[in-house]
Every structure is written in structure tokens, then in C-alpha cells.
Amino acid sequence: MARPVVAIIGRPNVGKSTLVNRLCKSREAIVHDQPGVTRDRTYQDGFWADREFKVVDTGGLVFDDDSEFLPEIREQANLALIEASLALVIVDGQQGITAADEAIAEWLRPHPCNTLVAVNKCESPEQGLAMAAEFWRLGLGEPCPISAIHGAGTGDLLDRVISLLPPKDNEGEENDQMQMAIVGRPNVGKSSLLNSICGEQRAIVSPVRGTTRDTIDTSIKRQGQTWKLIDTAGIRRRRSVNYGPEFFGINRSFKAIERSDICVLVIDATDGVTEQDQRLAGRIEEEGRACVLVVNKWDLVEKDSHTMPIIEKEFRSKLYFLDWATMLFTSAVTGQRVESIFALAEIAVEQHRRRVTTSVVNEVLKEALSWRSPPTTRGGRQGRLYYGTQVASRPPTFTLFVNDPKLFGETYRRYVERQLREGLGFDGTPLKLFWRGKQQRDAERDLARQQNSSL
Secondary structure (H helix, E strand, O other): OOOOEEEEEOOOOOOHHHHHHHHHOOOOOOOOOOOOOOOOOEEEEEEEOOEEEEEEEOOOOOOOOOOOOHHHHHHHHHHHHHHOOEEEEEEEOOOOOOHHHHHHHHHHOOOOOEEEEEEEOOOOHHHHHHHHHHHHHHOOOOOEEOOOOOOOOHHHHHHHHHHOOOOHHHOOOOOOOEEEEEEEOOOOOHHHHHHHHHOOOOOOOOOOOOOOOOOEEEEEEEOOEEEEEEEOOOOOOHHHOOOOHHHHHHHHHHHHHHHOOEEEEEEEOOOOOOHHHHHHHHHHHHHOOEEEEEEEOHHHOOOOOOHHHHHHHHHHHHOHHHOOOEEEEOEOOOOEOOOHHHHHHHHHHHHHHOOOOHHHHHHHHHHHHHHOOOOEOOOOOEOOEEEEEEEEOOOOEEEEEEOOHHHOOHHHHHHHHHHHHHHHOOOOOOOEEEEEEOOHHHHHHHHHHHHHHHO
16 A cells, blocks of 8 residues: 555454544444454554554454454454554553553564554543553553543644654555445355455455454555455344444445445355345445446356356346346355456446447437337327436436426336447446436427537
8 A cells, every 4th residue: 555554453442443433533443342343454544744544443452362253353463564554552541451461562572563552541631641651561662641532642642653654755646446345145255255356364254144344445456456345244134133233334334335436246156146135236226336246156056058147147137127237257265257356347437437428329319219219198199308418427327308207108218228228338337317308499409509519
């Protein structure tokens, strides 16, 4: 990454995620009064004075316990330190030094990055200095008293942080990133797919449902293009989800769909398309996001030369509202076709952002009308389509001016959309069509004005 990385390190429940949200002025990191909520490493953007940096939140470190997820959390924290310029160690001032804090200090010593100790839960300036003094014993430099929940001392902390970062001259320029959200039900292989793409253990993989809770942002370069990959929590039906970390994680996943350029919807080849897959696909279509359908675990399917087209037909019949999305059969475990995701995604994003001129739109509409005229009512009224124009992109959005929108039924509207897609392309992205009533004379005048302004 071009910007320096600050890794947030500490034992469980010392307020790491609360501090991340405070430093980055966000609510992205999940905060809950329960150890082990944060598992993977998650990135946010930080800014102070004239410096921009990345803040990476990590799970609570425990060294004397190898129960579920704890070894993986340690591995994620270690990977965060490898790329970090500064390790910001969070401790609990109210509890004082613990054996766990000392173990973390010992673990940090061999790492080459700078370290800074933030003594959290110092709610008053008078108490703060006394509480912080004890943590000199960790041997990691001068402790800085703060209150993450109230913000006390965080300005001084940020001054210290940027003073320990590399000189600004060493930072490069970041390219315009394309945002790719990896979404799907629990246990369809989203995190395995992310790890396969990155070539490292970027996210914790476990057969336990709900392992991923935060959205996990990763920047990666392919063919000169920078991508931000967002691995999301598996999305289950709301009635199956209790209020707590998973509830917040699913809300983050929906937000990830909203802020993405493209969604990679991962489907389990062995389970087929479920009702929850259909709900997710509907959400992607409603949000107007570009999409690639990835059928994962293809290595587990017994197949012959006819299997792929048969399964694609079956899956598409259940995901008919994403009939414009390319379907790719992959195996995150073997890496089969994983790299093809980027080529398909780049095409889809380009089409999602694309605009075409009014004259080109109307050439396609004129041909569509010549093949099939608008319907006529029993009373003899026929729909008339005067002209169309693209009014927005992301997704491509068209307004069609007609004599009366009520004269155009759903069947004919789908026909016009299909003709626009066939004539103009727009592979991998939804189209939005608005039908507006207008007098013929006004429509002709407006069309002439648009055409003259484009010359």
C-alpha cells in the first residue's frame, strides 16, 4: 500500500475496535462487550494533520490458549505487523499490567516496526498519568493515556503516531481503486476465495459458520489496476440472526454491497441455488451493482462434458433477475479459474460506468420498434415511444419518453430492455429504465435540442 500502516495490537476487550472507530471517525469496526468479536484483520483510512495512513484492527491476542480461532487470530496479527510501520499497543489502564500484556510486549520485541503504548480507559486527566506510569515496565516506550470511548488524549496520541511514521516523501500515489465485494451465504468459500486471490492467509477459514464477522478490505493489483477486495460476513435470514456481533457483521455486508463497484456473488456448487442466494442476488440487483456469479467448490462436483451447461441453466433459472451477469465455475482450494474473476469484473465495471449518446440509443430503439410495435388497447389506443436518452451511469440508467406509460405493459418493457442490452452491450451490469409520459410535440422539440447540443 502507498500509505503507511498502523497496526492496532492488544489482548481481548481492551477497546481496540473502539479506538479504531475513534481514530478513523467511523463506526466500521464492530464493538461488542464480548471477547473475540474481531477475528480477521480489517483496514480503515486514518487522517491527522497533513498525514494519511491505514489503520488495521486485529483480534485480541491470547498466547496461552489454542482453542478455536485463537491461533488464526495470532497469525492475522503477525501478518498485520509485517506490513506495519507502527504497532500501536492498547492496554487497559483500569486493570493495570497483566501477564497477557507482558506476553504481547515480549512477542513484539523481534519485530522491526516502531511501537507505541496507548493506555485506554483513562477517563480523567488526573488518573491518566498515574495509570499510564505503570506501563513503562513493558519496555515499549512512553505510555500515552487515552479514553477511546470519550476521545480524551486521542489528539496527543495521533501526534505521537504521525511522528513515528516514515517521511511523507516515501509515500507513492494510489491508483483509482475498483471496489469488489465478495458476498454470499455462510460457508460457501468466500474467505477461501479471498485467500486464493491474494496468495496468503488473508482471512480466517473455518468450517464453523459465521467465522467472518467484519468486512475485510484488501488492496491488490492486477494488470495495472488496483482493486479493493471486501470479504463480507456470510448473510443468513434475519430471523436466524441474534442481536450481537453477527447482526452487526451482516449490516456491514449490506453496506459493502452499497459501496462496491461490483459484487462477486459466491454460490456453493454442491448446495445449488438456495432461497438465501436468491435474496442476495435480489439485493445486488436492487442496489444496481455490477455482478459476477462465482460457482465455487467446482472441484467437489462429479462431472462430464455436459455438467457445466446443465448446472448453469439450472442456476440461471433460479437467478433470472441476474441473467445479465457472467457465471464462472471456480475452486478456491485448487485455484481453478480464480484469476479469471478479475478480467470479467473489469469488463463489468467498465460497462457499469459507461455512457452512450442519445443518437446511438435511438438507433437501437428505432430498430426495436421496427421488429415489434408497442401494444394496442382494446379501445384502440397504441403506445408510442418518442425517444430515449441515457441519464446516468453506475448503473446505466435510461429515460424513455412515451405518450402514456400505462400503455406499455411489463412484457413490452422487458422486450425494450433486452433490445437495449443486445444493441448496446452492458454485459455484467443491470440497466434501469424510467418511462415518462410526454406530449409528442414537446418530445420532438426536446430530442432536437439534445441532438444539436451534442454536435
